[in-house]
Amino acid sequence: MFTRHGPLPVTAEDATLRIRFTELSAGYAGHPVLHQLNGEISALATTALVGPNGSGKSTLLGVLAGVIQPTAGTLRHFGGRPPAFVPQRGAVGDTLPLTVRQTVEMGRWGERGPWRRLTRRDRVAVDSALDRLGIADLAARQLGELSGGQRQRALIAQGLAQESDLLLLDEPTTGLDPEARERMATLLTDLADDGVTVVHATHDLAAARSADACLLLREGRLVGQGHPEQLLTPPALARVWQPL
Numbered sequence: 001m002f003t004r005h006g007p008l009p010v011t012a013e014d015a016t017l018r019i020r021f022t023e024l025s026a027g028y029a030g031h032p033v034l035h036q037l038n039g040e041i042s043a044l045a046t047t048a049l050v051g052p053n054g055s056g057k058s059t060l061l062g063v064l065a066g067v068i069q070p071t072a073g074t075l076r077h078f079g080g081r082p083p084a085f086v087p088q089r090g091a092v093g094d095t096l097p098l099t100v101r102q103t104v105e106m107g108r109w110g111e112r113g114p115w116r117r118l119t120r121r122d123r124v125a126v127d128s129a130l131d132r133l134g135i136a137d138l139a140a141r142q143l144g145e146l147s148g149g150q151r152q153r154a155l156i157a158q159g160l161a162q163e164s165d166l167l168l169l170d171e172p173t174t175g176l177d178p179e180a181r182e183r184m185a186t187l188l189t190d191l192a193d194d195g196v197t198v199v200h201a202t203h204d205l206a207a208a209r210s211a212d213a214c215l216l217l218r219e220g221r222l223v224g225q226g227h228p229e230q231l232l233t234p235p236a237l238a239r240v241w242q243p244l
């Protein structure tokens with residue numbers, strides 16, 4: 001096995017590429033999940049990971065984030081900073097006595113460590129993340145008091161505050177109402193325009209359709225990748241979602 005997680009210099013050939021994985025397998029102790037995946041994530045674009053429950057979307061995100069080690073194959077990051085990863089449940093427990101602002105400030109810990117004072121630059125990053133997620137007015141509220149959708153936005157703001165060039169989101173529209181879902185889709189597109197590569201796992205076909213590219217997973221295998229219009233056709237979706 002040969003796995004590279006460190007940034008590699010960007011060559012002319014790879015200037016539009018952020019991640020490439022080859023024959024990638026991964027899983028959990030005694031439970032292989034991903035089987036010999038070959039794929040690419042374009043830089044400065046939004047990519048949706050699509051597939052039924054248990055198809056391996058979260059596991060693939062974890063591998064791209066570096067929190068799950070591949071068991072075989074290669075994974076290459078081209079250039080860039082360490083990824084910002086927003087897992088499904090978030091790294092912050094519901095019961096911790098944290099305000100929304102403090103939750104988002106945790107996104108700056110990678111820059112300054114947990115105990116150092118916030119710099120002006122940290123505060124700007126936190127304010128900007130709160131604004132972009134439309135939750136500035138909730139900044140003083142306790143995280144545990146929020147609705148599911150508000151909490152989801154606070155956790156995504158935490159990811160955004162890291163100011164990484166690679167944002168990995170697990171089901172960012174879960175718990176959001178239709179208007180907030182639409183705003184989220186717009187935000188992801190705007191982020192890509194602003195220089196962030198966005199990868200999100202989703203069950204939300206509208207969100208997947210608004211991505212620049214999709215990776216379609218079924219039972220831990222990559223069964224298609226490309227532009228959503230070409231990939232997410234009714235027959236392809238029926239094939240992937242048909243009962244086993």
Ligand SMILES: Nc1ncnc2c1ncn2[C@@H]1O[C@H](COP(=O)(O)OP(=O)(O)OP(=O)(O)O)[C@@H](O)[C@H]1O
Binds near residue numbers: 052058060201
């Ligand atoms: N921590 C874990 N330990 C063992 N097995 C796990 C763990 N997390 C997930 N799995 C298993 O790995 C497989 C893939 O799960 P994963 O969460 O990657 O799928 P998913 O496509 O994201 O699913 P969903 O749409 O339901 O979120 C499933 O069979 C699941 O039971």
